[in-house]
Amino acid sequence: MNEAYAVCAVAGVVLATVLIGGFGLRISRTTSDFYVASRTVGASLNAAAISGEYLSAASFLGVAGLLLVQGPEMLWYPVGYTAGYLVLLIFVAAPLRRSGAYTLPDFAEGRLESARVRRVVSVLVVGAGWLYLVPQLQGAGLTLGTLTGAPRWLGAVLVACVVVVAVAAGGMRSITFVQAFQYWLKLTALLVPAVFLLLAWRHDGSTPPAFPTDPDVMSGAPGPDQPLSDTRADHPLYATYGLIVATFLGTMGLPHVVVRFYTSPNGRAARRTTVVVLALVGLFYLLPPVYGWLGRLYAPELTGSGEADTAVLLLPGRAVGGVGGDLLGALVAGGAFAAFLSTASGLTMAVSGVLSQDVLPARGPRHFRLATVLAMGVPLGGALLMEGIPVADAVGMAFAVSASSFCPLLVLGIWWRRLTPPGAMAGLLLGGGSALVAVTLTAAGAGVASTRWLHTLLAWPAVWSVPVGFLAMVLVSLATPGSIPPHTSATMTRLHLPESLSVRQTAAAAGGARAHARPERPAPEASG
Structure with missing residues (x-):
């Protein structure tokens, strides 16, 4: 690929991100603007923004790379990523918006009236956010290094700096416009080259690419540096169930996804937003399988090189070639950087919100900006x-x-x-804590490779850690009935009744206990 084209594309995306973020700065003036865009984001704009931040490096590069190496079994990734929003729509979207929270810790404290539960949730939000941010930054380094030969640290530092500027400038109001723009850019960056790739394949008259059917071809014994997906050869059914459970149920709790539902005007708008997200995300996920499939034909050497994630970047130049291939490759490069920037912006926003409310000594836009630097510095x-x-x-x-x-x-x-604070604490620590330990040990390759079952259990923990979390919450809550929060009835009324009715019903049921049901807090006016 012509490096000049790629550099121009990446520079264009970075410049557009900074300019749109600067526009958000002009209209962000209050604390509510920074945290939840004053809860005024319409369904269409919010859905595009959610889709923009949700479709990360894993979606843009990783899914095609896994399909290239592992074959059609990896289609569970896009299926799970999309279906997770259906679960979110049915169980969570509208009540979560009605909670009046700014962050997940806000919801936890409002529902359970416990500062201890809030602190545990805060730790897990920050941990999950940082865990998600690391591959975004590494993917940026991989992309820039592949396209220009630059050292891989440069891409990570570039994304980190741009995200800090965009998020600190205007908070949620700013990144809403940035992420909506980046969704359409990512869709275009995959769709247009995919059309030309398919036309080139038909013109070549090549034999349709095929995936290996012999598991021994796709992977060997797991080792400390082996991709997690390669452990499927040892216990493929278990690994598939682990993937399905994690993606179907994990979407609803991703901090950067959840925080966007707080920006909807009401619960009904949150539901409409989720329906639109399902359509937008489903449309996008039709494209990565095309790249994984054609990668078998035009870049077969990537299957055993450990560089399968670069297939999306390399295919336009190999299949189309010439100036046209360079231009299409530059478009893909711009889309890839948009993926890193949008997801990293959402994650940084979510982690910054928690840090500024639960870690730093004061709140407000100034401390939010300080939290933004901390939120990005650790994963960098x-x-x-x-x-x-x-x-x-x-x-x-x-x-x-x-x-x-x-x-x-x-x-x-x-x-x-009947959920109680001790029950919630038990579930968070046993379920979430065990999963966090398992994936940390797996990422570190901490001496478990010699035992195949142990390695697989740690690499795909959701099969056992999700039931542990649910069971711990239920059993401990049933054992501590005296710990049910005193204003639970008022809180549940608020979560489940339409906004126009919940205030009157809550007052009737709780006689003025609405303050304990976590009503929407008036946002203090603070200069941006």
């Missing part, structure tokens, strides 16, 4: 120090942690009035 250090693993695998780890901790908390907190 991790991305520079750790060896990269396939981005889809790395993102799958964050899904497993989310499914094991936030999914039980949200589902039981919204739909089961």
Whole structure:
């Protein structure tokens, strides 16, 4: 690929991100603007923004790379990523918006009236967010290095700097416009080259590419540096179930996804937003399989090189060639950088919100900006120090942690009035904590490779950690009935009744206990 084209494309995306973020700065003036865009984001704009931040490096590069190496079994990734929004639509979207929260810790404290539960949720949100941020930064380094030959640390540092500027400038109001723009850019960056790739394949008259059917061809014995997806050869059915459970249930608790539903005007708008997201995400996921399939024909050497994630970047130049291939490659490069920037922006926004409310000594836009630097600084250090693993695998780890901790908390907190603070604590620590430990050990390759079952259990923990989280919450809650929060009835009324009715019903049921049901807090006016 012509390096000049690629550099121009990446520079264009970075410039557009900064300019749109600057526009958000002009209209962000209050604390509510920074955290939840004053809860005024319409369904179409919010859906595009959610899709923009959700379709990360794993979606843009990783899914095609896994399909290239592993074959059609990896289609569970896009299926799970999409179907997770259906679960979110049915169980969580509208009640979560009605909670009046700014962050997941806000919801936890409002529902359970416990500062201890809030602190545990805060730790898990930050941990999951950082776990998700590392592969975004590593993917940026991989992309820039592949396209220009630059050192891989440069791409990670570039994305980190741009994200900090965009998020700190205007908070949620700013990145809403940035992420909506980046969704359409990513869709275009995959769709247009895919059309030309298919036309080139038909013109060549080549034999349709085929995937290997022999598991021994696709992987060997797992080792400390082996991609997580390669452990499927040992226990493929278990690994598939682990992937399905993590992606189906993990979406609802991803901190950067959940925080966007707080920006909807009401619960009905949150539901409409989720329906539109399903359509937008489903449309996007029709494209990565095309790249994985054609990669078998035009880049077969990538299957055993450990560089399968670069297939999307290399295919336009190999299949089309010439100036046309360079231009299409530059478009893909721009889309890839948009994927890193949009997801990293959402994650940084979510982690910054928690840090500024629960860690730093004061709140407001100034402290939010300080939290933004901290939220990005830690994962940047991790991305520079750790060896990269396939981005889809790395993102799958964050899904497993989310499914094991936030999914039980949200589902039981919204739909089961007998949930108690001790029960929630037990589920978060046993479910989410065990999943976090498992994926951390796997990422570090901590001496478990010699035992294949142990390696597989740690690499795909959702099969056992999600039931552990649910069971711990239910059993401990049943054992501590005296700990049910005193204003649970008022809180549940608020979560499940339309906004126009909930205030009157809550007042009738609780006689003025609405303050304990976590009503929407008036946002203090603060200069941006």
